[in-house]
Amino acid sequence: MSNKIITINGNEYAFTEGETILAVARRNGIDIPTLCHLSGATPTGACRVCMVEVEKARTLMAACALPASDGMVVKTESPKVVKSRRMTVELLLASGEHDCVVCPGAGECRLQELAMRYGVAGKKFPKTKSRYGLEDVNPMIVRDFSRCILCGRCVQACNEIQVNRAISFGYRGKKSKIVAGEDMALKDSECVFCGQCIEACPTAALMEKGARVKIRPWEGKKVRTTCPYCGVGCQMWLHVKDDKIVKVTAVKDGSPNKGRLCVKGRFGFGFIHSPERLKTPLIRKDDGGFREASWDEALDLVASKFREIIAKDGPDAIAGVSCARSINEDSYAMQKLFRAVLGTNNIDHCART
Amino acid sequence: MTNSFSEFAKSKMFLVIGSNMTEAHPVAATFVKNAVLNGARLIMVDPRRHKLADFAELHLPIKVGSDIALLNSLMNVLIEEDLYDRKFVATCTMNFEALKNKVAEYPPERAAGICGIPAETIRDTARRLASVKPAMLIYTLGITEHTCGVNNVMSTANLQMLLGNMGMECGGVNPLRGQNNVQGACDMGALPNVYCGYQKVIDQKAREKFQKAWNVPKLPDRNGLMIPQMMEGLVSKKVKAFYIFGENLANTEPDIHKVEHELKSAEFLVVQDIFQNETTRFAHVVLPAAAWSENDGTFVNSERRVNRVRAACPPPGEAMPNWWIFTEIARRMGQDWPSKSARELWDNEISVLSPNLAGIKYRRLENDGLQWPCPNEDHPGTCFLHKDGQFTCGLGVFSPIDWTPPAEVPDEEYPLVLSTGRRLYHYHTRTQTGRCEGLNDMLPEETADISYADARARGISQGEMIRVKSRRGEIRVKARVTPEVPPGMVWMAFHFREGNANFLTNAVFDPVSLTAEYKACAVRVEKI
Numbered sequence: 001m002s003n004k005i006i007t008i009n010g011n012e013y014a015f016t017e018g019e020t021i022l023a024v025a026r027r028n029g030i031d032i033p034t035l036c037h038l039s040g041a042t043p044t045g046a047c048r049v050c051m052v053e054v055e056k057a058r059t060l061m062a063a064c065a066l067p068a069s070d071g072m073v074v075k076t077e078s079p080k081v082v083k084s085r086r087m088t089v090e091l092l093l094a095s096g097e098h099d100c101v102v103c104p105g106a107g108e109c110r111l112q113e114l115a116m117r118y119g120v121a122g123k124k125f126p127k128t129k130s131r132y133g134l135e136d137v138n139p140m141i142v143r144d145f146s147r148c149i150l151c152g153r154c155v156q157a158c159n160e161i162q163v164n165r166a167i168s169f170g171y172r173g174k175k176s177k178i179v180a181g182e183d184m185a186l187k188d189s190e191c192v193f194c195g196q197c198i199e200a201c202p203t204a205a206l207m208e209k210g211a212r213v214k215i216r217p218w219e220g221k222k223v224r225t226t227c228p229y230c231g232v233g234c235q236m237w238l239h240v241k242d243d244k245i246v247k248v249t250a251v252k253d254g255s256p257n258k259g260r261l262c263v264k265g266r267f268g269f270g271f272i273h274s275p276e277r278l279k280t281p282l283i284r285k286d287d288g289g290f291r292e293a294s295w296d297e298a299l300d301l302v303a304s305k306f307r308e309i310i311a312k313d314g315p316d317a318i319a320g321v322s323c324a325r326s327i328n329e330d331s332y333a334m335q336k337l338f339r340a341v342l343g344t345n346n347i348d349h350c351a352r353t
Numbered sequence: 354m355t356n357s358f359s360e361f362a363k364s365k366m367f368l369v370i371g372s373n374m375t376e377a378h379p380v381a382a383t384f385v386k387n388a389v390l391n392g393a394r395l396i397m398v399d400p401r402r403h404k405l406a407d408f409a410e411l412h413l414p415i416k417v418g419s420d421i422a423l424l425n426s427l428m429n430v431l432i433e434e435d436l437y438d439r440k441f442v443a444t445c446t447m448n449f450e451a452l453k454n455k456v457a458e459y460p461p462e463r464a465a466g467i468c469g470i471p472a473e474t475i476r477d478t479a480r481r482l483a484s485v486k487p488a489m490l491i492y493t494l495g496i497t498e499h500t501c502g503v504n505n506v507m508s509t510a511n512l513q514m515l516l517g518n519m520g521m522e523c524g525g526v527n528p529l530r531g532q533n534n535v536q537g538a539c540d541m542g543a544l545p546n547v548y549c550g551y552q553k554v555i556d557q558k559a560r561e562k563f564q565k566a567w568n569v570p571k572l573p574d575r576n577g578l579m580i581p582q583m584m585e586g587l588v589s590k591k592v593k594a595f596y597i598f599g600e601n602l603a604n605t606e607p608d609i610h611k612v613e614h615e616l617k618s619a620e621f622l623v624v625q626d627i628f629q630n631e632t633t634r635f636a637h638v639v640l641p642a643a644a645w646s647e648n649d650g651t652f653v654n655s656e657r658r659v660n661r662v663r664a665a666c667p668p669p670g671e672a673m674p675n676w677w678i679f680t681e682i683a684r685r686m687g688q689d690w691p692s693k694s695a696r697e698l699w700d701n702e703i704s705v706l707s708p709n710l711a712g713i714k715y716r717r718l719e720n721d722g723l724q725w726p727c728p729n730e731d732h733p734g735t736c737f738l739h740k741d742g743q744f745t746c747g748l749g750v751f752s753p754i755d756w757t758p759p760a761e762v763p764d765e766e767y768p769l770v771l772s773t774g775r776r777l778y779h780y781h782t783r784t785q786t787g788r789c790e791g792l793n794d795m796l797p798e799e800t801a802d803i804s805y806a807d808a809r810a811r812g813i814s815q816g817e818m819i820r821v822k823s824r825r826g827e828i829r830v831k832a833r834v835t836p837e838v839p840p841g842m843v844w845m846a847f848h849f850r851e852g853n854a855n856f857l858t859n860a861v862f863d864p865v866s867l868t869a870e871y872k873a874c875a876v877r878v879e880k881i
Contacts, residue, residue, distance in 0.1 A: 230780075279671060307686065332676075
């Protein structure tokens with residue numbers, strides 16, 4: 001930290017060269033609201049919500065984009081600032097469908113939060129109808145352009161965070177739209193359905209198809225866990241309602257994935273609730289099929305067969321393969337069973353494939 | 354991995370070899386791409402031009418199975434042009450002279466003939482690698498799934514030691530592990546030669562320690578069998594009973610006809626899983642297990658991070674946690690185990706018995722987990738290994754290694770090389786992803802990826818059903834004609850039973866690790 005000082009709301013703070021006003025403020029617990037700002041991506045200064053008053057500056061300045069400088073004096077909630085934010089939110093509310101009563105995003109919408117925070121009712125200007133409707137022709141992501149405020153966070157999430165480069169700003173002026181490729185459906189584009197755009201979207205313009213209109217933000221419970229697919233070990237929240245996983249989101253800033261997931265992590269949980277899950281032990285019948293059995297019967301059979309084989313052919317006539325998908329405690333228990341109970345080191349797993 | 358994912362985005366130079374990260378480890382790949390956007394340099398070595406090549410300043414499309422020739426030749430240039438890290442080599446390594454003599458046999462002109470990469474490109478690559486320090490090496494199964502897999506791995510370590518890239522942040526040798534808990538299954542001793550914490554079963558002291566902990570008079574003192582040996586043992590009747598927990602061997606192992614014959618030969622086969630699959634067809638008893646989100650427990654990721662898994666919902670029907678099933682079998686065979694939950698297993702047994710994990714307890718795992726080694730409860734965990742060139746066994750040992758070709762190479766009858774791997778939308782044999790809405794829609798069937806040149810030569814058009822044949826079997830599958838694949842190569846996954854590449858793959862193995870050569874066998878492609 002240098003000895004350079006910025007004054008925010010009357011208090012002095014040291015900062016490092018290159019730090020933005022927003023970063024210094026956040027570091028010191030001062031809440032400057034943002035909409036388009038996406039941590040880890042280049043500031044765009046697009047939404048004008050983070051505007052602050054900087055002494056000697058001709059206009060309000062975007063806190064997300066302006067680097068702090070020595071002797072700078074900033075006010076983050078002055079009447080001028082608040083007036084500007086109210087106007088920004090009014091204009092956003094007037095553009096497109098922001099009908100909180102029936103909106104699936106109500107309750108976790110940044111725009112709704114800002115409207116509440118600044119007492120904006122959204123009635124000042126006549127509504128302009130959205131040019132673009134809803135796209136849900138893929139199985140995972142619903143794009144509701146009528147709720148899009150063109151903040152560009154999804155574009156940044158796609159291009160700067162995940163670097164999949166599938167979506168960008170298209171057209172100009174009032175025709176502006178977030179487009180995939182040359183304005184095609186996501187499923188026909190370069191999109192790999194990581195869903196980072198959903199995570200970034202501050203409104204309900206982007207949502208998981210399977211969760212939209214199925215769970216409200218305050219319903220159910222959130223359980224933190226580790227992804228069951230590759231060896232990266234992404235940290236995720238399972239959103240659970242009525243004992244069913246409804247959607248998965250990334251743990252923001254959690255290690256190692258820092259708020260990122262891939263398509264399998266985000267959308268690959270449906271198997272858990274498949275009706276095809278095994279529900280009872282099964283024992284092979286003489287005719288070749290299976291019959292259902294109780295745990296006692298199945299486990300007694302396994303134990304007696306193992307005893308029989310050990311007695312006849314020795315413990316090394318039994319071999320086992322553990323599971324690289326299941327928890328450590330399972331693998332530990334299985335190798336203990338083989339070594340300490342059956343008496344063989346014939347235990348392996350697919351480490352080599 | 355010697356290093357950590359958090360270092361990827363900060364790294365300045367990458368050598369990614371045999372790793373289709375953007376599909377197999379998508380989130381890890383995002384950090385590499387972030388680094389490249391920030392100015393980091395990326396050299397990619399892979400027979401296929403997969404997505405990551407878009408971010409690489411140099412892509413070396415080597416011939417399948419020529420990795421050692423390339424790596425030796427890079428080292429040849431580094432030594433020849435005096436570009437290697439003399440200080441690191443002198444102070445932290447041994448056996449340099451032997452390495453030097455060996456790689457002297459691999460001048461770029463010779464390697465060029467083996468790898469299909471021009472000699473000048475090999476020289477250029479070596480110079481680029483030496484120009485940025487540290488450079489991080491990342492590999493995946495493109496390195497290990499060969500009959501020379503262990504030698505491939507050692508060669509990557511040779512290169513990184515020669516460049517002095519070991520034991521530091523943003524350097525190291527970093528295998529990305531394919532399964533969520535394959536690291537953990539190794540750490541737990543689900544291996545025929547070690548207990549948890551890599552304590553050897555042939556070491557009497559280790560045996561005594563575990564005999565005491567497990568309260569048994571005697572533990573077996575010889576290394577057990579590895580999977581391919583177990584399977585062959587089923588046929589030779591050396592193995593009578595086989596217990597498969599959460600693996601779909603009938604689809605994942607090379608040469609499915611051989612595998613199914615082996616499974617069929619089992620006198621008593623127990624399969625413990627969450628679904629019926631191709632393997633349960635051979636079972637005598639099937640035990641229903643609780644799945645991922647129905648268990649409390651832990652996984653260990655590629656960077657040795659122990660992280661929590663938490664139960665979110667109850668298992669269906671009578672399905673039970675796997676550890677409970679093992680505990681119950683133990684009880685029926687006369688042993689009453691004290692631990693009655695995953696937490697008790699970890700806190701009271703695993704971390705007590707494994708020196709590397711001694712400091713890791715459930716109460717310390719609430720947030721982002723801990724990376725082992727973590728020897729005591731005040732230890733913060735370890736981001737990267739071999740700090741300041743301190744290797745586990747003292748000095749890093751160079752291994753002089755010769756290139757060997759794959760066991761089966763193309764010939765007149767089978768003129769193409771088949772290499773297999775994974776695709777983005779599915780995971781292994783689809784027991785899970787095949788039951789997820791969305792994923793199955795995005796990728797509903799298998800394809801054989803072939804080059805334009807090979808398609809044209811055979812009059813095959815995009816999406817046409819073709820026959821792919823090897824000495825072991827044949828499949829019918831759709832052709833996906835793509836510039837990703839070089840002429841002479843066929844690339845497939847093994848996600849679908851229909852057209853599964855493992856009907857074709859060769860059941861030959863690395864002599865040390867017994868990893869199968871999934872990356873190379875000879876095939877023929879025919880128009881139907």
